[in-house]
Amino acid sequence: MKEAVPKTVIQMQFIIERRRSIMTFPFKLSLNASTLFPYKLGVEEQIAVAAEAGYAGIELWVRDIDAYLAGGGKLPELRRHIEASGIAVVNAIAFWSWADSEEAARRKGFEHAKRELELLAELGCAAAAAPPFGSVAGVSLDDMAEQFAKLAKLSRGIGLEPYLEFWGRASKLNRLSEAVYVAMQSGVKDARLLLDPFHMYTGESEIEGIGFLRGDRIGIVHVNDYPAEPARAMIADEDRVFPGDGIAPSARIAQLLHASGYDGYLSLELFTPDFNGRTALEIAKHGLEKAKASYSVTAAG
Numbered sequence: 001m002k003e004a005v006p007k008t009v010i011q012m013q014f015i016i017e018r019r020r021s022i023m024t025f026p027f028k029l030s031l032n033a034s035t036l037f038p039y040k041l042g043v044e045e046q047i048a049v050a051a052e053a054g055y056a057g058i059e060l061w062v063r064d065i066d067a068y069l070a071g072g073g074k075l076p077e078l079r080r081h082i083e084a085s086g087i088a089v090v091n092a093i094a095f096w097s098w099a100d101s102e103e104a105a106r107r108k109g110f111e112h113a114k115r116e117l118e119l120l121a122e123l124g125c126a127a128a129a130a131p132p133f134g135s136v137a138g139v140s141l142d143d144m145a146e147q148f149a150k151l152a153k154l155s156r157g158i159g160l161e162p163y164l165e166f167w168g169r170a171s172k173l174n175r176l177s178e179a180v181y182v183a184m185q186s187g188v189k190d191a192r193l194l195l196d197p198f199h200m201y202t203g204e205s206e207i208e209g210i211g212f213l214r215g216d217r218i219g220i221v222h223v224n225d226y227p228a229e230p231a232r233a234m235i236a237d238e239d240r241v242f243p244g245d246g247i248a249p250s251a252r253i254a255q256l257l258h259a260s261g262y263d264g265y266l267s268l269e270l271f272t273p274d275f276n277g278r279t280a281l282e283i284a285k286h287g288l289e290k291a292k293a294s295y296s297v298t299a300a301g
Contacts, residue, residue, distance in 0.1 A: 027257070033046045035270045038275055044081055046058065049284050052281060053281060053284035065092075082123060096112050098148070101139050114154060128155065152191065176210070197250070225244060225250065243287075
């Protein structure tokens, strides 16, 4: 006759399995202001929505800060508003032709960058994105690395970190491997990358490539998802969907980020043109919950 398994053993096995299945969210959450674009909110309203929804940080667009200033706003007042909100400006979205193939365009790009970096420093912003904006088709990765080194020197001298960003549809710097190469060749100490699953998808970067990164070399991660249709060759920014609503391997990305030691910000970046009557706060809260659910990881042991 088969001996029954003691009840205490069964209970212990249940407890062990339950602990293994516990999910944790090891990151911080930020809201990219692009997600709120359909509501045409001013920068102060964007900050207020992000704070009320429960985000720890926000990514502001320089164009919105410029609009605030053009309307009579003052940077010290905006900084006080940010500080009172309790959230941090963890990154800014800007477009500088720092790697353009034309010397004159690059020169203007660096002038543009200096002005905006100084503006962002006054707000206490931590970093700014550095994507391959402009005409970069004829630029070698080595030349791009040289220009990124100059941009990093400028940015760090003002007090911000430049996050090297690759765009899946760019003619150069469109893959994770290219961004890693540029960062390495630049010689910039502790250079950091901006990751985005949408750009990894459109540029055909392998998700497993994240596993080759150290967490401290990742500046920030944009989170979003993408549907199976339109096809990869046709999909556009406005086709992005909330994390978990598409085919992106969000759970695997979360595992790879966590294994790398990354515990920084995941920033929800959508370009949805219309949310069908839902309020900005409803969308911000919904996005926060979707990001938490999609990017949680299984706790060890």
